[in-house]
Amino acid sequence: MRILHFSDTHLGFNDLEVVNDSGINQREADFYDAFSQVIDAIVAEKPDYVIHTGDLFHRPHPSNRAISFCLTQLKRLSVACIPTIIIAGNHSTPRTRSASPILAALRTLDHIHPVFEEAYEKVAFDDITFHCIPHINDEEGNLAAIEECEASVDENKRNIMMLHCSVGAQFMMEEYGERVYPRAKEPLFEKMDYVALGHWHGFGSVGKHPNVYYAGSTERTSSADARNDKGYALITLGESLDVTFHPITLRPSHRLRIDAQASADIFEELRSLATSLDVEGALLSITLENLSATQSIDIANRDIEGCFPEALNVQIQRKFRRSEASAATESVNAASLQEYFGAFLEEQTATAEEAARLNTKVAALFARYDEVTRDA
Incomplete structure (x- = not known):
């Protein structure tokens, strides 16, 4: 028996102010392309069942x-008569019961089984039972499920x-309403x-659970997972369990770090990276570390x-040297002029006391400026 498992497709996600030739946000289109690749693979593989474990939509x-x-x-899966079970995730579950769940629309398709009612639901076939626990906003309801x-x-x-949850704190996404599976219930696995x-x-x-797997997302929702391959898992249930990961094709994504203190020429180093990496249409995250003001x-x-x-997009972050007043990671666009000026003073003055004295005067001047511009 073969089962194809994919998840977290986040259809409708968009980011960046870039549109393609069809007038669609380019990142939104990327998520559609990733989904299409998995559907193409399903039609080609013809597994016995398909499962999607939440966040179909963003x-x-x-x-x-x-x-x-x-x-x-x-x-396409409905026409191919491939049974497909889809549970709701936290992104696609309304926060109030008065709102209509979007997954209800999938009930119009034959062989597609959406589970979204914030309760345990069993989807049974002759040879297999799928025990579905969608995202449930209520903690007690989740435990009851x-x-x-x-x-x-069913032992037969x-x-x-x-x-759709984290099994252990290391798998938390730090999102609103996410669920952590209770450790006391792990023997059920x-x-x-x-x-x-x-x-x-x-x-x-x-x-420690050899039969418990995340399929992962089919696209990148942030630069944090730039190094992770995306795709789907193919599960073979025979005398033993076999799980293989099948990557799909995404646009290149790179996370680059430049040590400004150690680099002789930052721009020369960046240009060297541009020639050594696949950057056409890429998503780049560049961190400049150990910068002075x-x-x-x-x-x-x-x-x-x-x-x-x-590159499609270049995201830039700056990390200042610990000795400077800024001492934090932030985009240069977000840093205030006063903070930059304070860091500059600390670099240029001989003692911390002198820097503090001058910064007090600078703070007073900026406060006066804000007062004047506010009253103007």
């Missing part, structure tokens, strides 16, 4: 375009558990042939971006 009220695209792609699942294990069939997880955006097994003033974002003219 928002509980996605755009018409996102809904239309999703229905069109899932209809797990306990109902415990009582519903294969059992697959589907969850041993009764399952496979536990399919969504929420964490990287593929992999979970600690005067260095930072001399380095314009547009000059850094100019080293990578073929």
Whole structure:
């Protein structure tokens, strides 16, 4: 028996102020392309079942375009008669019960089984049972769903558990309303042939549980997971469990770090990276570390971006030396003139006491400036 597991497709996600030739936000289009690649793989692989473990959409009220695209792609699985089970994640679950869940629209498609009612639901077939626990906003309701699942294990069939949560603190995404699976209930995993997880955006097994896996997301929602491959997992249930990861093709994404204190020429180093990496259409995150205030003033974002003219986007962060007043990581665009001036004074003065005295005067001058401009 073969099962294809994918998750966290976040359809409708958009970012950056870049549109493609069709007038669609380029990053939104990237998420659609990633989803299409997985659907293409499903149609080609023809697995016995397909499971999606949450966050089909990026928002509980996605755009018409996102809904239309999703229905069109899932209809391909419906026409192919491939049973597909989809549970709701925290991104696609309304925060109030008065709002209509978007996954209800999927009930119009044959062979597509959406689970979104904030309760345990069993989707049973002749040879296998899928134990589905979608995202549940209420903590007590979530625990009740797990306990109902415990009582519903069928020893005469294969059992697959589907969850959208973190299993352990290391898999938390620090998002509103996310659920952490209770440690006391982890023995339930041993009764399952496979536990399919969504929420964490990287593929992999979970600690001591050899049958518990995150499929990961199909696209990158931030520069933090630039190094993670994205795709789907193919599960084979035979005498033993076999899980293989199949990557899909995404635009290049790189996280670059330059030590400004150690670099003889920052721009020469950046240009060297531009020639050694695949940067055409890429998403770049560049961190300049150990900067002094005067260095930072001399380095314009547009000059850094100019080293990578073929990239789709260049995100720049600056980390100042610990001895300076700023002592924090922040985008240069977000730093105030007063903070930069304070860092400059600390660099140029002989003692910390002198820097503090001058900074007090600077603070008074900026306060006076704010007062004058406010009254003008």
